[in-house]
Amino acid sequence: MTQELAPVLQLRVIVEAHDYDEAVWFYRDALGLPEQAAFANGGDDRVAILDAGRATLEIASPTHKVAVDAAETGGPASPAPVRLAFEVTDSAGTVSRLVEAGAQLVAPVTMTPWRSLNARLDAPAGQQITVFQETESLADRSRRAGFAVDGSRD
Numbered sequence: 001m002t003q004e005l006a007p008v009l010q011l012r013v014i015v016e017a018h019d020y021d022e023a024v025w026f027y028r029d030a031l032g033l034p035e036q037a038a039f040a041n042g043g044d045d046r047v048a049i050l051d052a053g054r055a056t057l058e059i060a061s062p063t064h065k066v067a068v069d070a071a072e073t074g075g076p077a078s079p080a081p082v083r084l085a086f087e088v089t090d091s092a093g094t095v096s097r098l099v100e101a102g103a104q105l106v107a108p109v110t111m112t113p114w115r116s117l118n119a120r121l122d123a124p125a126g127q128q129i130t131v132f133q134e135t136e137s138l139a140d141r142s143r144r145a146g147f148a149v150d151g152s153r154d
Helices: 020-030 062-073 093-098 138-142
Strands: 007-016 035-042 045-051 054-058 082-088 104-111 118-121 127-134
Touching: 007 062, 020 045, 020 054, 035 062, 035 138, 045 062, 054 062, 062 104, 062 118, 082 093, 093 104, 093 118, 093 127
Parallel strands: 007 054, 082 127
Antiparallel strands: 007 082, 035 045, 045 054, 104 118, 118 127
16 A cells, blocks of 8 residues: 655755855845745844745854754754755654655654744755644744844844
8 A cells, every 4th residue: 555645845945154144135135036034033043034936945044053953953953054944744744754764863843933843854865854844824923023024123
C-alpha cells in the first residue's frame, strides 16, 4: 500500500546576513522581491520574509538566527549560514517520514514563539532543514507584538 504524502506548501530559504540592511535592500528594493512580512524581538533580532513567487527568501540577522536555532532546537546552532525550511501540512507526520527515510532528528516538533510547529533535521548532502506547520494565518501572526513590516517598526 502506498502512503499518501502530505504536500510541501512552501520552500523557504533562510540566509544569515551580517549586513542585514544591505541584504534586505538588495533583495527587496533592487531585485524587487515584495516584503511579505518582517518580524523583530528587539535590537538586532530582525528578519524579513520576501515573496519570491513560489518560494520565500528569509534574510535573518545573526542575532535572529541564534534566536531561531534556540527556539527550534533548544540551543544547538545550525552549522551553515543557509538552511532550507519547508512548510508542510503535518509537521509530525513529515518528520516521521523523513527520519524513516534516513534524516537525523536534531530537534522534535516544537511550538515556536511565532506559533508554528517546527522541527529540525540533518538531511542528506550535509544540509540541515526545518519543517514547519503554521498554526495561524500570516494576518493573525502579523498582529502580534514585534511583528510588522520592517519600515513601520519604531
